[in-house]
Amino acid sequence: EDQVTQSPEALRLQEGESSSLNCSYTVSGLRGLFWYRQDPGKGPEFLFTLYSAGEEKEKERLKATLTKKESFLHITAPKPEDSATYLCAVRDSGTYKYIFGTGTRLKVLA
């Protein structure tokens, strides 16, 4: 059964303290892995798509990487405005279903 697990559930960082969020997945075939950011009271906002192991994408202080079993979202020198819930989703190449993880709630303190 397709499954997406994110860890940690919640993370508190000091401003400038780099860290990584993990997304572990189990799918019969991976069509794509997606990272989204969700602010309170808003819909998820797209960040990255990764398609194959070894692929990396970067945007400002964020960098997403992908292996055959997991993806990491690295946050370098975070700022308070990076505080949000980060969601990972995978698309199964067989069913085309989009499966979301439960997210990591990130709080960056000034």
Place this chain on the structure above:
Amino acid sequence: DTAVSQTPKYLVTQMGNDKSIKCEQNLGHDTMYWYKQDSKKFLKIMFSYNNKELIINETVPNRFSPKSPDKAHLNLHINSLELGDSAVYFCASSQQFGGAEETQYFGPGTRLLVL
């Protein structure tokens, strides 16, 4: 211009009532989705339409009935509302189903509270 819009933003209603949520996208996308996000923030797909045709129908009570009058609109009608239906409902769209560009664009959500 809002890419994916939903109405209403908030919906408070009594158990047993029937209600509808509307969604519109102005991105020219072929595919639209409905998701339910529960109190633990878990986002679960309910339905997906591609060019007005239903392509994904998860295990959702048949009290929930989606309707797509055209490619740009996907509405969700809920009959006989129950307490457990309280959640945030998100509409989303993507360029095409199963295509190269599968990024989903989400609406702002409709917060449904059933009393």
